[in-house]
Amino acid sequence: MEIRVxxxxxxxxxxxxxxxxxxxxxxxxxxxSSTIITALTNGAKxxxxxxxxxxxxxxxxxxxxxxxxxxxxxxxxxGFDMGNSPLEFTREKVEGREIVLTTTSGTKALRRSEGARxxxxxxxxxxxxxxxxxxxLAVKEGLDITLLTAGKRGRFSxxxxxxxxxIAEELKVAGDTTLSDGAKAANLAxxxxxxxxxxxxxxxxxxxxxxxxxxxxxxxxxxxLNRYEVAPIYRDGVVRLWNRQx
Amino acid sequence: MEIRVxxxxxxxxxxxxxxxxxxxxxxxxxxxSSTIITALTNGAKxxxxxxxxxxxxxxxxxxxxxxxxxxxxxxxxxGFDMGNSPLEFTREKVEGREIVLTTTSGTKALRRSEGARxxxxxxxxxxxxxxxxxxxLAVKEGLDITLLTAGKRGRFSxxxxxxxxxIAEELKVAGDTTLSDGAKAANLAxxxxxxxxxxxxxxxxxxxxxxxxxxxxxxxxxxxLNRYEVAPIYRDGVVRLWNRQx
Numbered sequence: 001m002e003i004r005v006x007x008x009x010x011x012x013x014x015x016x017x018x019x020x021x022x023x024x025x026x027x028x029x030x031x032x033s034s035t036i037i038t039a040l041t042n043g044a045k046x047x048x049x050x051x052x053x054x055x056x057x058x059x060x061x062x063x064x065x066x067x068x069x070x071x072x073x074x075x076x077x078x079g080f081d082m083g084n085s086p087l088e089f090t091r092e093k094v095e096g097r098e099i100v101l102t103t104t105s106g107t108k109a110l111r112r113s114e115g116a117r118x119x120x121x122x123x124x125x126x127x128x129x130x131x132x133x134x135x136x137l138a139v140k141e142g143l144d145i146t147l148l149t150a151g152k153r154g155r156f157s158x159x160x161x162x163x164x165x166x167i168a169e170e171l172k173v174a175g176d177t178t179l180s181d182g183a184k185a186a187n188l189a190x191x192x193x194x195x196x197x198x199x200x201x202x203x204x205x206x207x208x209x210x211x212x213x214x215x216x217x218x219x220x221x222x223x224x225l226n227r228y229e230v231a232p233i234y235r236d237g238v239v240r241l242w243n244r245q246x
Numbered sequence: 247m248e249i250r251v252x253x254x255x256x257x258x259x260x261x262x263x264x265x266x267x268x269x270x271x272x273x274x275x276x277x278x279s280s281t282i283i284t285a286l287t288n289g290a291k292x293x294x295x296x297x298x299x300x301x302x303x304x305x306x307x308x309x310x311x312x313x314x315x316x317x318x319x320x321x322x323x324x325g326f327d328m329g330n331s332p333l334e335f336t337r338e339k340v341e342g343r344e345i346v347l348t349t350t351s352g353t354k355a356l357r358r359s360e361g362a363r364x365x366x367x368x369x370x371x372x373x374x375x376x377x378x379x380x381x382x383l384a385v386k387e388g389l390d391i392t393l394l395t396a397g398k399r400g401r402f403s404x405x406x407x408x409x410x411x412x413i414a415e416e417l418k419v420a421g422d423t424t425l426s427d428g429a430k431a432a433n434l435a436x437x438x439x440x441x442x443x444x445x446x447x448x449x450x451x452x453x454x455x456x457x458x459x460x461x462x463x464x465x466x467x468x469x470x471l472n473r474y475e476v477a478p479i480y481r482d483g484v485v486r487l488w489n490r491q492x
């Protein structure tokens with residue numbers, strides 16, 4: 001059975017994918033998805049995405065053992081344990097911990113995907129694993145797939161689009177899939193971008209902002225393709241690794 | 247002065263470009279833009295885009311000398327002189343004539359662009375000329391540029407996105423421009439697509455529909471890069487060639 005690969009370009013249109021009943025892969029390369037993937041790979045028990053700083057603070061009041069992480073304008077909010085740099089989420093800091101995470105766009109993409117049967121977290125760091133897990137679920141349950149790029153404040157994001165193209169590439173290789181026009185376009189962009197992935201991503205608008213506030217290492221880290229073999233799943237408001245999910 | 251090149255992905259978001267005060271290049275490769283460009287190149291005096299079949303019919307009632315052209319589901323509406331195939335707009339048929347044109351997405355993109363100071367019609371057929379004219383106007387008047395892809399019923403269109411990338415390429419070469427994330431992504435997709443432009447476009451969803459209803463020649467015709475050196479301008483509800491405009 002052929003699986004269709006759709007593309008939605010911002011958090012706000014995630015409900016379309018939910019209505020289609022698709023397996024959703026939520027992509028926010030800089031940096032929410034990359035941070036979640038890194039935190040869980042380094043042993044965090046769970047990441048709980050919330051939309052506001054206040055919501056994060058209230059959650060910790062009720063659960064003092066939680067770590068608070070996130071960003072506003074790229075920087076750590078006052079009183080938080082960590083910002084939104086994946087490099088901060090070391091094994092020493094996160095192993096065995098639950099982390100409340102609030103970011104501008106990525107957490108919104110996850111929250112807007114609620115109601116979908118399966119929501120995976122994807123980035124360059126786990127492109128292949130996210131693609132394979134999405135395909136496995138889609139085949140097993142007779143569903144299509146939506147690649148959901150988070151965007152930045154409702155705007156097109158270069159790095160998320162190219163990452164959708166990288167995941168589409170894995171889906172093309174691994175299964176009997178048809179790419180929608182949007183997924184095809186992202187894949188074409190990825191074909192050019194992969195020749196110099198870091199250089200291409202560095203020219204993106206949000207990457208340039210991150211470099212300006214001193215976070216160029218984050219851009220480099222998040223540009224690594226298939227560094228981790230994990231497929232985080234978002235369910236009931238919490239992201240966990242697949243193998244700990246069931 | 248550096249000019250920013252923005253991208254809007256569907257007719258519905260044209261008003262954003264109008265609010266920014268940008269020079270707009272409206273792109274509907276299959277087939278509205280290509281048809282307008284061909285008709286004007288072959289001597290049509292003007293093309294008048296309207297949104298509904300009824301509007302087109304009323305306009306002819308008042309102006310019996312006008313030609314009626316357009317499509318619904320790709321096919322010529324009953325009683326019209328021509329469909330929306332650029333191949334129909336030969337010099338014999340169109341020279342010296344005014345043509346009322348109604349199509350599903352392209353005419354909508356033009357109508358939604360009303361209020362912009364300059365609206366150009368772009369396609370592969372005139373990519374270079376459209377880019378150069380847009381740049382000339384932007385430089386002269388201190389404006390930015392928006393590439394507006396018409397899409398199909400609010401959906402992403404592969405051929406329009408790649409064409410935006412081709413026009414962005416000309417803008418990069420010809421002037422001091424910064425591409426937005428969206429324009430950069432379209433340009434990356436174009437870099438891959440140009441290796442086999444026709445083959446890539448043929449895999450698009452709307453191209454496949456056109457082939458299915460017997461219009462494969464239109465897809466081939468519309469894939470020709472820089473066949474014509476014209477820059478149609480939409481103003482006061484009418485599209486004319488630049489040199490006849492002033």
